[in-house]
Amino acid sequence: MPRGTKFKPEEIISKLREAEVELARGKKIPEVCKQIGVTEQTYYRWKEEHDGLRMNQAKRLKELEKENARLKRLLADAEPDKAILKEAASGNF
Incomplete structure (x- = not known):
């Protein structure tokens, strides 16, 4: 290959x-x-x-790794929004 x-x-x-x-x-x-x-x-x-x-364990491991990466991306995307909302709620805008 x-x-x-x-x-x-x-x-x-x-x-x-x-x-x-x-x-x-x-x-x-x-x-x-x-x-x-x-x-x-x-x-x-x-x-x-x-x-x-085993084969099924390896498949499951890959699926979990993909899901973990997806969730990390979502969390990283949400952090700036969360900070903006927190600042707005405290009245410092």
Whole structure:
């Protein structure tokens, strides 16, 4: 895949499982990374983020991360309005 291609959580977990199988067969990490089509750095990052997760857990985690980011944006957008209303209510306008 081209550089910078995003993988879905299911694909990442699948590739990590494939890597585990190959490592159990005695292959070295650089060989396994080449086989699954990612860099060693990506492999280690994925392993840290997704190791031990099942497919449905990974999907849910991504959904929650998206929802969290959306809520943070909404809160950031509401803060200036809240400050203006607070100032107006105190009579300092």
